[in-house]
Amino acid sequence: MRIETLTIVGVGLIGGSVGLAAKARGVASRVIGVDHNPSALAVALEIGAIDEAMTLSIASAVADLIVVCTPVDVIAKHVLAAAKFAKPGTIITDAGSTKGSIVERVDPELANGAFYVGGHPMAGSERKGPTAARADLFENRAVILTETPFTNESAWHTVANFWIALGSRAVRMTPQDHDGAVAAVSHLPHAVAACLAGMTPLDLLSVSAGGFRDTTRVAGAGPGIWEPIFRANRAAMLAAADRFADHWASFRALLAADDGPGLTRWLADAKRVRDALGS
Amino acid sequence: MRIETLTIVGVGLIGGSVGLAAKARGVASRVIGVDHNPSALAVALEIGAIDEAMTLSIASAVADLIVVCTPVDVIAKHVLAAAKFAKPGTIITDAGSTKGSIVERVDPELANGAFYVGGHPMAGSERKGPTAARADLFENRAVILTETPFTNESAWHTVANFWIALGSRAVRMTPQDHDGAVAAVSHLPHAVAACLAGMTPLDLLSVSAGGFRDTTRVAGAGPGIWEPIFRANRAAMLAAADRFADHWASFRALLAADDGPGLTRWLADAKRVRDALGS
Numbered sequence: 072m073r074i075e076t077l078t079i080v081g082v083g084l085i086g087g088s089v090g091l092a093a094k095a096r097g098v099a100s101r102v103i104g105v106d107h108n109p110s111a112l113a114v115a116l117e118i119g120a121i122d123e124a125m126t127l128s129i130a131s132a133v134a135d136l137i138v139v140c141t142p143v144d145v146i147a148k149h150v151l152a153a154a155k156f157a158k159p160g161t162i163i164t165d166a167g168s169t170k171g172s173i174v175e176r177v178d179p180e181l182a183n184g185a186f187y188v189g190g191h192p193m194a195g196s197e198r199k200g201p202t203a204a205r206a207d208l209f210e211n212r213a214v215i216l217t218e219t220p221f222t223n224e225s226a227w228h229t230v231a232n233f234w235i236a237l238g239s240r241a242v243r244m245t246p247q248d249h250d251g252a253v254a255a256v257s258h259l260p261h262a263v264a265a266c267l268a269g270m271t272p273l274d275l276l277s278v279s280a281g282g283f284r285d286t287t288r289v290a291g292a293g294p295g296i297w298e299p300i301f302r303a304n305r306a307a308m309l310a311a312a313d314r315f316a317d318h319w320a321s322f323r324a325l326l327a328a329d330d331g332p333g334l335t336r337w338l339a340d341a342k343r344v345r346d347a348l349g350s
Numbered sequence: 351m352r353i354e355t356l357t358i359v360g361v362g363l364i365g366g367s368v369g370l371a372a373k374a375r376g377v378a379s380r381v382i383g384v385d386h387n388p389s390a391l392a393v394a395l396e397i398g399a400i401d402e403a404m405t406l407s408i409a410s411a412v413a414d415l416i417v418v419c420t421p422v423d424v425i426a427k428h429v430l431a432a433a434k435f436a437k438p439g440t441i442i443t444d445a446g447s448t449k450g451s452i453v454e455r456v457d458p459e460l461a462n463g464a465f466y467v468g469g470h471p472m473a474g475s476e477r478k479g480p481t482a483a484r485a486d487l488f489e490n491r492a493v494i495l496t497e498t499p500f501t502n503e504s505a506w507h508t509v510a511n512f513w514i515a516l517g518s519r520a521v522r523m524t525p526q527d528h529d530g531a532v533a534a535v536s537h538l539p540h541a542v543a544a545c546l547a548g549m550t551p552l553d554l555l556s557v558s559a560g561g562f563r564d565t566t567r568v569a570g571a572g573p574g575i576w577e578p579i580f581r582a583n584r585a586a587m588l589a590a591a592d593r594f595a596d597h598w599a600s601f602r603a604l605l606a607a608d609d610g611p612g613l614t615r616w617l618a619d620a621k622r623v624r625d626a627l628g629s
Contacts (some may be wrong), residue, residue: 072562074477082528084590093530099375100589101433112403122565126551138442141490141543152492165482166358167379176516192561193557193558193559194559195559195560195561201477211362211557213556216583219413227430240517241534242556242557252554253557255550255552255554255558255559255562256550256555256558256559256562256563257547260546260561260562260564260565260566261561262601263542263545263546263563264565265601265616265617265620265621266380266542266594266597266598266601266620267538267539267542267619267620268620268623268624269596269597269616269617270593270594271534271535271618271623272534273623273626275531275534275535276535276623276626276627277492277521278472278494278531278532278535279472279493279535279536280472280473280474280535280536280541281475281568282474282536282539282543283475283535283536283539283628284566285539285540285564285565285567285568285585286539286540286543286565286567286568287380287539287620287623287624287627288564288565288623288624289560289561289564289565290620290621290623291621291624291625291629293617293618293619293621294613294615294616294621295499295615295619297417297613297615297617298610298614298617300542301605302605302608302610302613302614304517305605309602309605309606311607312601313602314549315546316550316597316598316602318545318548318549319545319591319594319595319598320595321586322541322544322545322591323591323595324594325593326580326581326584326587326588327588329581329584331521331577331581334573334577334580334581335573335577336571336573337544337548337573338544338548338569338573338576338577339572339573340548341544341545341546341547341548341566342544342547342569342570342571342572342573343544344547344548344550344552344555344566344569345543345547345566345567345570346551347555348558348562348563348566350353350570
């Protein structure tokens with residue numbers, strides 16, 4: 072897999088890591104970065120994540136593949152803007168944590184014969200910005216790529232091969248299945264970690280240990296990233312929040328009843344899932 | 351701080367680590383291990399966590415300091431049994447994750463002029479048994495030591511100095527304050543992690559990433575350890591579970607209302623606490 076010109080829109084943690092990985096693995100001959108933040112572009116150039124910085128219109132016009140890595144609430148806007156300037160047949164994908172709301176807006180309005188494939192690499196960090204970018208961020212991670220009635224098969228496979236070339240596994244899902252899956256395994260853990268951290272009095276932190284530290288780690292990511300994600304995936308997230316509340320209520324009821332065997336079963340179910348994940 | 355004969359009752363992760371730390375730091379001349387499980391004793395001897403294995407009665411009779419590191423539901427029984435065989439003035443402490451129910455049972459029934467100080471090192475692992483023991487497990491960790499109307503000041507300070515010699519900080523609390531604090535920063539995170547893991551379909555694990563992995567890590571510890579802890583700290587744990595449910599309901603309400611500023615504030619509160627903890 073070799074792409075002549077790769078354009079990355081949004082050179083933060085994810086965009087910067089896409090650039091570093093593409094260059095480290097020789098996947099792109101030329102990597103162009105687009106960002107409204109000049110200091111992010113400067114860092115991306117300095118660490119070698121991109122070769123050049125350009126405006127969205129020029130960078131889109133010369134690109135063979137465009138990867139939009141901006142916050143989820145502006146991805147659709149950037150994909151549609153990039154398509155307007157792109158050559159016919161240019162493939163555009165994104166790295167947004169939600170898919171339904173983005174794909175629904177992009178699919179029917181795509182201009183100039185560009186192809187769009189919604190994407191989501193299941194990788195990240197509680198840190199942000201290109202200074203946190205890593206060439207190995209996507210290694211051995213799943214990347215979910217969406218299929219819809221608008222999907223072009225050839226474009227889908229090009230995007231899949233791009234991520235495979237960066238070390239990932241491509242997984243095919245509808246946008247709706249994607250949103251339900253990530254609500255469960257990505258957005259819900261972030262909300263739960265934030266709930267636990269947010270309710271904890273500061274004066275108790277001095278007696279906390281590794282369990283609290285691990286369970287709340289992702290709450291350090293903060294509202295700038297997660298407020299738009301939760302809102303963009305609101306329907307699936309509300310359903311996941313209710314399932315969590317139900318499962319929590321069952322724990323509370325077992326504890327209130329001092330039901331030892333019931334608590335043991337409830338905890339054993341959790342251990343079975345966690346053990347299946349590995350350490 | 352130097353103890354002539356240190357007896358450890360229960361040579362699992364915690365007891366084994368107490369032995370390793372005491373020997374590595376020259377805190378005890380002789381370390382005796384007691385355990386109903388012969389293979390745990392064999393491992394503890396092999397890794398050098400204890401010098402000798404004995405029965406509870408003999409090991410208690412020769413000890414200057416006894417540290418009971420068994421599961422919380424049998425700690426009070428072991429403390430009282432050890433006191434029966436101990437010399438007058440022997441100091442007994444424990445490493446149990448709850449204190450109220452243990453201290454209430456032990457304090458009024460202590461025999462032979464032994465002194466008891468309830469203890470809880472805020473350190474652990476999702477792994478168990480002496481094979482997971484580490485000499486540095488208690489370094490830079492808080493150890494909560496309880497005070498009650500029965501507490502002997504000199505004994506309290508001896509136990510505090512023992513843990514300080516193992517690298518910990520001693521924190522003084524009533525058993526009730528301890529139970530509330532650990533419900534919040536230790537037991538609640540375990541229950542939350544288990545709730546998240548337990549409700550997750552196995553087939554979604556393949557698309558999970560670091561957020562799910564970290565947030566559920568402690569759910570791997572399993573029911574053998576946590577069912578007795580939750581039950582021993584039931585009152586404080588029920589109160590913490592209800593506070594968590596309330597804070598979760600506030601998140602759900604903000605999301606249902608699509609309240610961006612409200613979600614941002616809720617997430618920012620969480621980030622403030624998590625950032626105060628450090629990485």
